[in-house]
Amino acid sequence: MGKLDDVFSSGCWLDAMRSSSPPRKKLSMGYMEPALDGFDATYLAWMIKHPPALIFLDQIRKQAKNKKIAIFLDYDGTLSPIVNDPENALMSSEMRLAVKNVAKLFPTAIITGRSCDKVHRLVGLTELYYAGSHGMDIVCPVTHSNNDNHPSYVGQTNMQGKELKLFQPAREFLPMIDHVLQELIRNTKGIQGVAVENNKFCASVHYRNVDERNWFTVAQIVHETLKDYPLLRLTHGRKVLEIRPAVDWNKGKAVEFMLHSLDLCDSASVLPIYIGDDASDEDAFRFLRERKCGVGILVTSAPKETKASYSLNDPSEVMGFLKAIVNWEKMGGVR
Numbered sequence: 208m209g210k211l212d213d214v215f216s217s218g219c220w221l222d223a224m225r226s227s228s229p230p231r232k233k234l235s236m237g238y239m240e241p242a243l244d245g246f247d248a249t250y251l252a253w254m255i256k257h258p259p260a261l262i263f264l265d266q267i268r269k270q271a272k273n274k275k276i277a278i279f280l281d282y283d284g285t286l287s288p289i290v291n292d293p294e295n296a297l298m299s300s301e302m303r304l305a306v307k308n309v310a311k312l313f314p315t316a317i318i319t320g321r322s323c324d325k326v327h328r329l330v331g332l333t334e335l336y337y338a339g340s341h342g343m344d345i346v347c348p349v350t351h352s353n354n355d356n357h358p359s360y361v362g363q364t365n366m367q368g369k370e371l372k373l374f375q376p377a378r379e380f381l382p383m384i385d386h387v388l389q390e391l392i393r394n395t396k397g398i399q400g401v402a403v404e405n406n407k408f409c410a411s412v413h414y415r416n417v418d419e420r421n422w423f424t425v426a427q428i429v430h431e432t433l434k435d436y437p438l439l440r441l442t443h444g445r446k447v448l449e450i451r452p453a454v455d456w457n458k459g460k461a462v463e464f465m466l467h468s469l470d471l472c473d474s475a476s477v478l479p480i481y482i483g484d485d486a487s488d489e490d491a492f493r494f495l496r497e498r499k500c501g502v503g504i505l506v507t508s509a510p511k512e513t514k515a516s517y518s519l520n521d522p523s524e525v526m527g528f529l530k531a532i533v534n535w536e537k538m539g540g541v542r
């Protein structure tokens with residue numbers, strides 16, 4: 208059952224839709240200020256559980272001692288700020304350079320809900336690996352790992368002289384996603400502000416620009432449309448309802464898969480760091496926790512239930528963190 212089904216049955220759909228992308232309440236490094244109001248006290252308690260990665264850099268560096276770091280980055284809300292129009296969610300050139308510098312030193316991948324092609328166009332860097340559609344569309348290097356015989360490999364491609372393989376564990380769902388996408392566009396076209404985005408293996412119904420009084424109608428339409436698609440499921444992102452194949456695959460599985468593909472699956476010698484801001488990133492945080500080796504960092508300006516260990520306030524702090532780990536290498540590495 209999708210999250211929205213839970214929400215419908217418990218009657219608290221509007222709260223879920225409102226809280227899916229809480230308004231920014233920036234609490235900077237000055238969180239130790241004495242005059243704590245109710246909100247700040249809650250945030251402080253949360254911060255103790257999920258300390259700011261920029262302040263606890265040394266602790267993270269200690270975890271990386273004698274290990275190879277692998278970086279996994281979400282895109283929206285992590286590398287680019289959340290904006291009203293998904294087409295305008297652009298990375299700054301300073302952020303692009305920070306990511307490029309990280310990728311020169313450490314294996315680096317972007318794992319996003321967007322389609323692989325779209326995020327590749329937005330990021331514009333060839334030094335990275337990409338996993339689109341919440342990990343259901345992975346472009347990975349050709350290695351001799353155990354993964355190579357997996358039935359979901361769908362062929363090889365060659366970009367910029369690098370041999371790459373495509374891994375698409377929900378490939379057979381493509382016609383169904385196309386179909387539901389067209390239906391969602393038709394069914395929501397009367398509602399001002401709705402945008403239905405094609406993310407290849409997922410369809411995203413954005414309600415950020417819809418009058419709040421019509422949110423329930425949007426949720427109802429999506430819910431009704433999905434009744435004809437029992438093989439699809441619904442999840443909830445930041446002011447977006449996401450329709451995806453009901454397969455046992457998510458960003459956590461994609462991280463695990465990429466670690467294997469990059470020959471980085473030995474937890475004694477590799478420290479994966481995953482940075483993300485959204486509900487779908489929780490699968491990756493959970494995977495790292497269960498693996499007992501890895502650093503999950505949630506990007507948020509408000510306390511949230513999370514499996515991440517650390518926190519960063521916003522994409523500008525993500526950039527600060529990326530620059531800091533590049534500096535570790537310049538200062539002699541983490542050995």
Ligand SMILES: O=P(O)(O)OC[C@H]1O[C@H](O[C@H]2O[C@H](CO)[C@@H](O)[C@H](O)[C@H]2O)[C@H](O)[C@@H](O)[C@@H]1O
Nearest residue numbers: 282283289290291293296319320411415445447
């Ligand atoms: O996994 P991600 O890279 O975080 O992608 C998740 C979704 O992000 C995008 O939507 C979100 O960002 C938009 C631009 O800032 C914002 O307008 C929207 O409200 C957010 O939900 C993207 O458009 C979706 O397709 C992704 O699934």
